[in-house]
Amino acid sequence: MISDLVLTIQAVYGAPEELHAVITPAAVTVSMTSLTSRPRTTISQTLQGADAAEWHNRLAKLGIAKWEDHYAPAADAVILAGTKWQLVITQTSGETRTMTGDTAFPPGWEELITLLRQSALAVNGHIVQPIRWQFDYVRFADLRFPQFHGPSDALHHVAIFQRTLAIDPGQGAVVVHTTFSDNRRNHTEQYTDPALTQWLVLRIGEALAELGDLQTMKLDTLDYPDAIFGVILTYPGDEQIVVQVDADDPDMRDFWRVLNQLLTQGLNLADQSAAAEWRKLGPVLEYFVAVTFDDSGKAYYYRSDLTDLAIDDRVIVPVGQSNHLLTGTIVDITTDLPANLPIPPEDIKSVIRKKEVL
Known part of the structure; x- marks a missing residue:
């Protein structure tokens, strides 16, 4: 030897x-x-x-x-x-x-x-692949009540949207589970397709490698950010790497975006109808809304991952170099930006929140 x-x-x-x-x-x-x-x-x-x-x-x-x-x-x-x-x-x-x-x-x-x-x-x-992959995106909201002026206006921190992607190469299975906090029903979709599974494992493995070595890390449950992203990699012998990070972490945000793109692409390759159904479960992490501020009709594009936006909704968005907040109206929702947009996609700002109607 x-x-x-x-x-x-x-x-x-x-x-x-x-x-x-x-x-x-x-x-x-x-x-x-x-x-x-x-x-x-x-x-x-x-x-x-x-x-x-x-x-x-x-x-x-x-x-x-x-x-x-x-x-x-x-x-x-x-x-x-x-x-x-x-x-x-x-x-x-x-x-x-x-x-x-x-x-x-x-x-x-x-x-x-x-x-x-x-x-x-x-x-x-590890040079062997995980035997199971799981990715979770959870968005939270602070519950507020009218006329509440206590130490903090936020009384509760509750999950309003969660998507879990689980990949089991041994079973040739991909499971996508989406949970809402409102009256929309939760969804669990399972695809038993070894070719799809192996395609995803290969591509996701390449994207994960860009993050380098992952160390088990869990966020303080008493101080959650607005959204968290979790990774659970299970290796032979039941060894696990469990990562929880603020979803606004630039590397993890980019990875989650890539993950959604790969899942959509994989389902398109596996089954066009399945991909269409999956997209109905809720918005991907990131989409774009066109917002106007007056009757001129000129629209400005913003990113969003909120699950309940619709055309004609009023939203609060940052404007200008100072990022002062204005209220605008959504006139379009899309996953594709116009080809002639005057600013690069990475410079597009995000919707702060939906303006509630009182």
């Missing part, structure tokens, strides 16, 4: 790199070091349990024992930019073997590089 593996790569373009794996039956520690920086920068990760077992399986499939001692390009090959490499493996018996190459590589080379780099950079410390 291989107990130690050191791979050094020197390309004509790019910094020399060392990939090192210390291997035991129960754990694998993989590090990646840039050999040019001073001090040297090393990224390291230890895999255990199902991740270590997956690592051993992937390494065994490479058949390193059958690799040759040296690889060189054919005599008549034209080499524009070369890559020199050296692989040193140590067996548990203490025996070592060195393999080298100069712009020529053994079969399974790319798979080895991917395994080592993926392990050193493993998101959340």
